[in-house]
Amino acid sequence: MTSFFPSRTVSFYMGRMFLIRTFGILAGLMIVLLALNLLSESGKILAVPGNGDGEVWRYASLRAPELIAFLFPFSVLLGTILTLITMNQNSEIVALKASGLSAHQVLAPLLVASFGVAILSFGFNERIVARASATLAQWQQVNYGPLPIDRGDRSNVWVRSGDDLIQVAQIRGRGDAAQLGGITLYDREGGILRTIVTAPRGRRDGDGWRIGPAKRFDVARGTVTALGDLTVGQGVTPDQFTLATVDPNGLSFTALQSAISDLSEAGRPTKSMEGALWHKLSAPLSSVLMPLLGAVAAFGIARSGKLFIRAVIGMGLGFAYFVADNFALAMGNLGAYPPFLAAWAPFLLFLLIGEAVLIRSEE
Structure with missing residues (x-):
């Protein structure tokens, strides 16, 4: 040497x-x-x-x-x-x-x-x-603006459930352990917006997602109704939230490896x-x-x-x-x-x- x-x-x-x-x-x-x-x-x-x-x-x-x-x-x-x-x-x-x-x-x-x-x-x-x-x-x-999001969490994810649209401001965790924060459900019929349901948090519940305490805004009447806990997004899988936006620049080498593995298992291009x-x-x-x-x-x-x-x-x-x-x-x-x-x-x-x-x- x-x-x-x-x-x-x-x-x-x-x-x-x-x-x-x-x-x-x-x-x-x-x-x-x-x-x-x-x-x-x-x-x-x-x-x-x-x-x-x-x-x-x-x-x-x-x-x-x-x-x-x-x-x-x-x-x-x-x-x-x-x-x-x-x-x-x-x-x-x-x-x-x-x-x-x-x-x-x-x-x-x-x-x-x-x-x-x-x-x-x-x-x-x-x-x-x-x-x-x-x-x-x-x-x-x-x-x-104000940023109530922890480092490493996914944010501002949109998912479609039938005619409805679900927006989630923040997702923590993976799989069935995923936790949702800042949920907004846009309830549509025939492409027309009927109600808007909001909730501060949600978690996996069977085939759907249990959110609460929820509030519903009726677009036609202009009224707000408290709903408590309810289940939405039937058929929406956790990977649709957690893998909707994967930014390689915001992930470490090992985290990106895990994301690629999850995407591959979900049949997504990698x-x-x-x-x-x-x-x-x-x-x-x-x-x-x-x-x-x-x-x-x-x-x-x-x-x-x-x-x-x-x-x-x-x-x-x-x-x-x-x-x-x-x-x-x-x-x-x-x-x-x-x-x-x-x-x-x-x-x-x-x-x-x-x-x-x-x-x-x-x-």
Whole structure:
């Protein structure tokens, strides 16, 4: 292992330089994008009666994790290029090559550091980003109003029961243990709305759902009647509520696996969800590609005047990967690519491109 890496001192020096630049760029880009996002959303937040600075900061705290996850690979790419350009200008790369190190050995500390960043990115996505995305999506569905919804719950689900429509503001749990909150039943006959039944909570009861304490509003008479508990939605299964809206961005890897299993058992299509599941692994690992794609900035004589062009080529390769990744995901969602191919094909393709660039640099 020691023969593959430069000396311990050089490895720590390169790794520290790379991490400092990567996280510095990440912080700068995140602050800029968050500020721009707040400019567009703060007006909507403050337009809701009762909202103030606290709600704006709450939005920032929910939006920031999404931006960090989005910017992680970009920051690794730019951090790699900046690190290698600095070392090239200071003739440190030349010194390492002159000592007998290959291009792979020169990049080894950056590859190890980027792999650590990939692990950190995956854990950050699982523990923070998924929860923040789910909460923010629920808050935006109520137009930044009061949010009586716990993290991870499904919200604003519509189900049809015969001619009737059932809207549920909140669903907790799965299967027969599912709990409904904020139920509104639109009772229709022949497409004409007759009554509206509302209830704060509901649970599974036989083949239907027992809700209560219910109130009925008669559209024609304009009267409200207290009904107590009653059973509605005969024939409506729990998966129609719990699987009506599955947002991959708001679920962790294991939670999305469970949702895909439930969808498959219910006979629902799962191809796009499977692609999103694989992408939860390939997206963080894209950080490992960035040192390979940015390596073109490391090799070559700095005084030749082409260092800037090399940096631009490195950035172009990195951004080409992100374009190919988004394109493959879109094709996977359309069913044109298998889920595994949609998530991993760009990664494998640009891994080969990065290796080709590195081997060319050796020659």
